[in-house]
Amino acid sequence: MVQIEGLGRIIDEHPFFRGIDGKFRSLLVGCAANERLDAGQYLFRQGGHADKFYLVRAGSLQLEVHAPGRTIVVDTVDEGEIVGWSWLVEPYRWTFDARAVTLLRLVSFDAKCLRGKMEADAELGYEVLRRFVPVIGQRLAATRLRLIDIYGPGE
């Protein structure tokens, strides 16, 4: 019970779910767990089954892609952000590696549990998606900005 109350508060305070209605929060808590990961460890690997998504509470991690002979860092995700939307769309496979740069504290959500609740309760489904879409939009805009190669010679 203490654990659940704690998780409810953490979810409430995290920017991603800030202001969420109490009834949705209790549904979310039922699928949530606290996790920690040491620096250098992988949270998930490219191609793996995307069975969770995470709120980052503390620390930062890098999203990486492996090309022959090198690892390319695609993005940094910090405290106050989320990791992962592959759990939302089939075939539910991670498209990146996620590696902890520092000690990480996270709240994970079991994807199957959450998808089940979202399907059963369209209002919850809308609420969660409504919060994901701007994050996806911001990351798309950031990716486009980097594609322009803004610091390259000439504009």
Place this chain on the structure above:
Amino acid sequence: MTVLPANPMSPRPFRILKVVRELSDTFTLLLQPETGGAFSFRPGQFNMLYVFGAGEVPISISGEPAEDRQLVHTIRSVGPVTQALGRLKAGDVVGVRGPFGTPWPVEDAFGDDLAIIAGGVGLAPLRPAIYQALANRPRFGKLIIMYGARTPQDILFRKELEKWRSRFDVNVHVTVDHATGQWAGRVGVVTKVVAKAGFDPLHTTALVCGPEVMMRYAVEALEERGVAASKVHVSMERNMKCGVGLCGHCQWGPHFVCRDGPVFRFSDVAALFPVREL
């Protein structure tokens, strides 16, 4: 409005004391006047640098404003004149006209948090403002430097950024667009850093310098955080000839960048700075 030097059209010879190779395409020239006395400037101002046989280009001053015996310029080679500047060695002479243009309003920001946002070689025109802010550190709230570069190899003034970061009273955030696994720092656009930096939006002055696209998005991120456009200052670049508001070469809307800028209050130029959707 700035006071023009005695004879703004005639270059004054300066001898190169030292050339510092900063990055593969970027270098810093340390210059000393051959004739005349000390050289004073305000952060954000620029000089017209003349290379004999190649031409003249506007380049911001990147050195310490309290130092009036040595002039410092940091230059990226992009075309004929900047490449000619890059071929010069210690002992060579360049012609200098200036200083010209409007300064960063560092003193107007006293009492505020100061957010300095730079991209690429745009850190060079901001470095004198950083020196001035550090010299007056107690007069500001937070001092936050946000810097974006293409890759870790393109980080300008890296040692200085590390030194500033090691102070307890300065927050330095460096982010790169592209990196490999060896880089333990941040990867992502500088606008994301702006969105998360801990300044008080109602009491923040922001100084922004970098490629125009980056400035557009940095200003947008500042406005989203609630910083008023009248408290955001940007430094513009346009091709120049006279540097003193005579030829019209640098016209930008109703402004001459050499005379009314290069540092503009964003609210005065917002209409010329449309944010197009990417």
